[in-house]
Amino acid sequence: MIIEDTIVDEIQAIREKQASEYGFDIVAIIKAAKHRQNTSEHQVVSFASQREGITNNNQSHAELAK
Secondary structure, X not given: OOOOOHXXXXXXXXXXXXXXXXXXXXXXXXXXHHHHHHHOOOOOOOOHHHHOOOOOOOOOHHHHOO
């Protein structure tokens, strides 16, 4: 039995719409999100300093958004 969640459905629809607007190009999606974040009047909270010791073989979101 699958329980429908209207909030999850709405978020998935928004994500799908945004992804299609940028041709499902993750770099373009990240750049657009970063632009919205930088031009927003809302306070941005960063936990980056808490993750500085974490490494992986993949590019970070910051590297992709350059």
